Amino acid sequence: MDLALTEEQTAVRGLARDFVAREVTPHAADWDRAESVDRGIVARLGALGFLGLTVPEEYGGSGGDHLSYVLVTEELGRGDSSVRGILSVSLGLVAKSIAAWGSEEQKREWLPRLCSGEALGCFGLTEPGTGSDAAGLTTRAVPDGDDYLITGSKMFITNGTWADVVLLFARTGEAPGHRGISAFLVPADAPGLERRPVHGKLGLRGQATAELVLDAVRVPATAMVAPAGKGFSVAMSALAKGRMSVAAGCVGIAQACLDAAVAYAGEREQFGKTIAHHQLVQELISDIAVDVAAARLLTWQVADLIDRGEPFATESSVAKLFAGEAAVRCANNALQVFGGYGYIDEYPVGKLLRDARVMTLYEGTSQIHKLLIGRALTGVSAF
Template sequence: MDLRLSDEQQAFRGSVRSWADDVVRPRALANDREERFPTEGLAGLRTNGYLGLTIAEEYGGGGADPLSYALLIEELGRADANVRSIVSVHLGLAAGAIGRWGTPDQRQRWLPSMATGETLGCFALTEPDHGSDPANLQAAAVRDGESYRITGRKVFITNGSIAGVALVMARTGGPGARGVSAFLVPTDAAGFTAVPIHGKLGLRSCDTAELVLDDVVVGRDALLGGVEGAGIKVALSALDDGRLSLSASCTGIAQAALEAMIGYAGQREQFGKPIAGHQLVQEMIADTAVDVDCARLLTWQVADLKAHGEAYSLAASKAKLFASEASVRAANACLQVHGGYGYVDEYPAGKLLRDARVTTLYEGTTQIQKLIIGRALTGLSAF
């Protein structure tokens, strides 16, 4: 196995890092403090073509390989996970699902404008009463001639207020997974409302919304793939890509924490020398460095499996489980190294910890990942 990046991948990673350091990082702490959406980040994502990176070239996208995508997401996570969230939901969850499951007409309708960033996508699965148990979701799509009428509520939807198309899972049939279908719903449709959610612990400048669909009418051409009953399959396959995204983002958060720890520990002096010279501080730095490398390698393994057309669902769960928990450990260690200064928002440690914490919750909690892994290894479901 060759773990070296190609010249093109190294150059790409360098260009993303340079842009993120120049544009994204300088505003990250202020945006977090003010709960201000990173408009400068979104503008750059569009200009640089990052919002179309993995969309097929025939639709105007970059057609990039999975590892290049992981490199993009890691660098964005390192700079500001709020900006990362725009890309990973737009590409990993929404555009990816359209490219994989959509009819030719659906791909032609949505992917060209998604590739330029003119249209952003969001992924509407989670409901107020159904998070880890999406097969029992309550949103309903009732057939009405050649149309569907969709009614329901979705919550914690990233890009919910800025998206032009929502990938909505709604029930078209009986109970359970087989009764759920996926729809491509234009967000300007009558009856579609996005209500921003404020007061979050972390990802405070990320666009997060509750979606209310009140008798939203869409045509049969909005049914993803033209087939009813595939909604949970669509969602789970999208979440495999989402877990690749989150693994890469968490690696970036942990990398940022490591860099901040090393920088601060080399400057801060106590007991007559830099605190980096104290054994227990070095222990925290060393533990974090190992976590970063492990998270990155697990993430790259997922990307490699996907690139070779092999199954990667289990690997994605392993990577997401480890990387998310590692990012929390790294950010917590970063705060500890900073001492009292880590507890104020002049320094990045607090934001890193708050942004990392949610990654153990969404797109499959830590506990759900363990159940997925356990089921794969034992052949027995503990759900």
């Protein structure tokens, strides 16, 4: 693996870095307090081509490789995880699933709008009663003439109240577990679909998270993505790449922690010298730096495997598990460097810790990733 970035990758990272410095970082604390990112950010992400990264140009995407996608995701995560998540879900989980699994008609209908930011997508897998055990979902789609009627509910859906389309997973057959699940593209304004905002989150407060309640929501049979019974494969393939995107967001958080801790340690004086002179503060900073470097390399490795067409699912779990735990450690260490000032929201590290905390929970908890890695290595499933 060549770790040197190409000119194009360097340029796309520079574009993302400038954009984040100008349009994200200065507003992140205010958006967090207001519990809403400025919605105009979606169109700006689209205009820069970020919402179409890795989507073929013929469908309105900007092409690009997965390492470019990782670099942009890292920069967004460095500025504000709430913004990063908007892209990871709408592009990473929804648009890319449509590109990979959708019919020609579905691609033409949704991809240009999702890539431009005119439309936003959300990913409806988790339910109130099924999180880690996603194959146990109970939302049901029942055939009705040429249509399906979908009834059930989805929990913790990122972009939920903002989205124009839901990539929704529902049971269509009697087959138990994953075999009975199909995927649908459901317009978010479909009659019978209610979206209830989830408030009071520890972190990612700027993000629009929602519960979706579906009461006999009618969609045509052509809204099904991939053949009936293949929905779980759609979900798992989306999440395998999605975990790389979460890992990249975690690298961004960890890098932001390093930047903040180094700057503060160079300014704050105690015992007649800056705290950077105290070796135990240097230990905190070097621990963060090691986590940043390791998480970044693991994440880049996944992008490299995808771009070379190699298997990557286990490496994606490894990267997500490590980077998620590392982001929490880094934010905790950075907060320690800030002392009492880290505990108030005038400084960025408290938000970094709150935002980091979900990274070990969603897109597979750390425990679930340990089981996935263990299964891949031993051939024995603990599920």
